[in-house]
Amino acid sequence: MKDILTIVIRLTVSCLLAATVMGVCLIFTSNAKKHNEHVKEQKVMYSLLGYSGGATIPDSLAMHEVYRYVLTGPSKQSIAYLVPQGHGEEKGFLFVNINLDGELIEAKPVSLTEAQSLDPESRNKAMLGAADTGYDVQFADKTFVVTDNGQRIAYLLGGKFQGFKTFINVMVAVEPNFSLIGFEVLEHEEDPGLGAEIEQEYFKNQFKGKPFAALKEIDVVKAPIPEEYLKALNGKISEKDVLKVREQYKDGDIYALTGATISTRAVANGVKGIVRKFAYRVEVLDKVLTEQQLAVSF
Amino acid sequence: MANDKSSMQLISRGILSENPIFKLALSMCPAVGISTTVMNGVLLGIAVLFVQVFSSVTISIFKNMIHPRIRIPTYTLTIATWVTVIDLVLAAYMPEAYAKMGIFVKLIVAFAIITMRLEMFACKESVSDSFWDGLGMGLGFMVGMVVIGFFRELLGSGMILGHDVLGFKPLLFFILPSAGFFVVGLMMAFFNWIEIYYKRSKGLK
């Protein structure tokens, strides 16, 4: 009996010790983790817009984040957006609730600072407070509207889709007319040497400059990339020639990676889906915002 | 066990005569799984080194307070705690490298080599000896990972540490997942060959 007691006491003490070590570590790392994730996201966003490797970012450039939520009530669903009203700390966000037919249900300001909006928990709480009682809010996605002197120059869309092994997490940049600027793979678990090649520049460059009309119909071909195109994709020829070659192939399909057709197809279809859905939604949102004359920051 | 083991001897034992990967053939999973680049090897090596050293020291400090009947659960708890710590730290400060290593950082908890060192060494010896032994074993693992990673990265993608050295890709095969088995197998055979050759030359003399 005494034996059991000592065992229990010693186990409890060691568990407490372990818990203290882990708890202290969590407290120290969780803030750094959030900060680093934010920094990484910013870096990816600016590099997609062409400001990579320490290029100075003009002051006129501004990012406006739009959060989309799906509200589910007892018998109906609607889409709610959290749209920034201004860029200052005090301006806050606008809660725009749109029904499934694209008509405004309700729009009202939400008191949420920009710093709070970065934290999913406080953001979800604010949404829950803004929505009618009995509605469940579900975060769907986050979009950045990029403006230069108040003019929209690009959209940055986050999204994830099923790859060959697990999910592939990407960020896609499109122009206001929805032609692709490019995309970046944020997270994936494809096989090295095969599916992991989706990270490579020559693969990502295939998507560069695809017009929306071509992207809608995009498909994957199982053929080696033509030599001249490959050179252009690798950036081994002059800038002017790259543009010329890209122009030639811009309506074409995506060449599959060797031994990784499934990954290639997943990326092509995933990017296509993200852009198409966004193109539809942003049109609905813009219509509502102009019709109701709601002031937003972009 | 004599008490006159110097720190250098303990370290070199871990790296050479009792190398966890090539000699003891323990902790093979990451050696095959993510040894595609030198960098992966270094990073996972650091993680294992950290867990091994801290667990060895912890167990060695508390060795007189551990009840013999709950020895193994205590070891597991200690290792799991330090793995959680390194997991959190890597996720926070090196998110990109962490993403590359995937599940393997968390799996350090199931590495036989760490438990084995705790059971065979740390629970009997002094704190400083345990520290040097842990350091040696961790370094041995790291060296093994780096050597495998070196060959796979050089032959598979023509690069070392992400720098293009060869300018072409000799054999894509080496970077493919299944090549890990071949590389490790061939290297083990190579070490065997050296040993046999060495013994023979001695024997002939």
Add this chain to the structure above:
Amino acid sequence: MMTLGNIKSIVFIALVALLVPIFVQAEGLIVDQTFHGDKEIVVTFAGSVDKAVVENVKNYTVFEEPDPDIRLKMSSAILGVDGKSATLVFAEPLNTIETHVVSIEGLNGEEKTVFTVSKSYLGYLFGILISALLINNFVFTKYLGLCVFFGTSKKKETAKGMGVVFTLVTVASATMSWFFYNYILVPFDLNFLQIVVFIGLTSLTVQAVDTVLRKVNPVLFNSFGVFLVLVIANCVIIAVPLILANNHYNLFETLMLALGAGGGFLLALYLMSSVSERMQLADIPPTFKGLPISFIVAGQFAMAFLGFSGLQLF
């Protein structure tokens, strides 16, 4: 071996019992709904329906479950000759991985009839099993559990024993981990404790199986008891809970993953031990004797298993 047969039948019965609820489907106006090709949905009604209502495209609203605001364009709806089944044809290919929600207005006087179309759930579950068993075999394509794999694949008998014990423990510990993860770790925001909790549960399962088996069936314990100690040193057993936590699997999916992981390990062990037994007769160069040749053989198996990639049954 009698005992092995017993275990097999127990596992089979448990599996059937778990899958029964999936076959039982709710009764209603809609009897059956499936994807047909990538552009069509086939709906079967319980009785005869109004042709004018069914064939009017305007009565339909179809969307993917996560995107309720994006309606999918239908080009036509055709009622079959039997008057009971309709084919809904869409303008663009459907993403059949997602669940589709279809609602019909005015069907048989009802204001709205809503039903969902998804790929057969059973097929999906089976897909997880096959994936863990062959396509993403834990030993040959994920490179986990290698220490135990090379240690216990010398003889067929050992391989079988280890594989079966391992499968049972994996299923038990994965189920427990699932409950702990979903009802303790997630609600209390303790995700960072994953490693400690999962390894603790695994050790607990091994200890429990050890104690129970020793008392209940000493014969079985004598033949399988040795492997129980090795189970805990196998990374697969800790990888399974980590994967299910990452992918937010439900209980059925968890069971399938655990079964697939265990079965895949058994398969790998059995294949390897068959080769090992023959290798003992072969004349292997002295430098390759022992582990090196085992690694080369495992590499060849891994290459063969690469051929399963892209395999899709459902």
